Amino acid sequence: MGGPEVEHLISLLARLPGMGPRSARRAALRLLRRPDERMLPLAAALVAAANAVKTCSLCGNLDSNDPCAICTAPNRDHTTICVVEGVGDLWALDRAGVYHGLYHVLGGTLSALGGVRPEDLNVAALLTRSGDGTVREIILALGATVEGATTAHWLTDRLRPLGVTVTKVAQGVPMGGALDALDDGTLAAALRARRES
């Protein structure tokens, strides 16, 4: 509908996370109603972001500067590095506003099935940073999956000899979570990690 240009636009919009063919059509229509106010600014923003954004050579974050704003922030705690799988995890943690150290983006997790080996991840840079004498604690904030746990275990073995403290984020009942809605694995982890109240 609407000609080949619109069909093509809808097919690209439908590939965005959270969008499907139906919402892509609605989005395309909304944009088409105000081309100058909505479509062209979005196109310009895409081009600007594509041109501006680089991968930080220190931590793997995406930012318009390399090193990124976090790695160069003088008011952040440069003795602590929080290791995450992806940039989305970094953004989520930083939005929470409870952590003020540095980050390190692995770019994935080790996976025998998926064929992801240590050399496929941003690991060498992490080992270099961790052994530079400044860093004192590495917090592993990896997903609570088999691959996340395997990666955490493998990293712990390599980070401990560098003289840094290696910790993991706690597992348990999420804030606002009803116990009867949780899976067995979460319940077991929450029970195992129980503390005096």
Place this chain on the structure above:
Amino acid sequence: MGGPEVEHLISLLARLPGMGPRSARRAALRLLRRPDERMLPLAAALVAAANAVKTCSLCGNLDSNDPCAICTAPNRDHTTICVVEGVGDLWALDRAGVYHGLYHVLGGTLSALGGVRPEDLNVAALLTRSGDGTVREIILALGATVEGATTAHWLTDRLRPLGVTVTKVAQGVPMGGALDALDDGTLAAALRARRES
């Protein structure tokens, strides 16, 4: 996160229907991972669609040609016009593939509260088309709302004198709809419009 260009892109993506701040961030990240394959093609598609798409001067559809592909299709039934509120309705009906006549996009419905008067809608062109001698039936496919019903009533009064048959799409139980999940208005309409089975 990610610098001002990325923040700006996220704010624009979050305004698309079906998207929120969270999915806009995920979408931006997905695009940023492959700028050349995902971001720049999407930007180009937006510009191409903005430049190509026109409003059909006959029916109000959006298309890369004016008159649109539907109005100029020789294999469509030019004696029937289906009147819809918006281009999205036209696309939805045409995708269903059960109607092969022409369309007319009103661009809204009459609304005393919203201050939408007949002259704010694409009505004059509809009356001209309807009285040209070719058209025999006008199907009103407006929403089952107070405004939709008011608009249908108002249009019927003006279209009948032109010598065309004016019909309305049926109201009733939607396909796959469980009776106990439907609202009272739909149930009442379905009962009133009952037919021998």
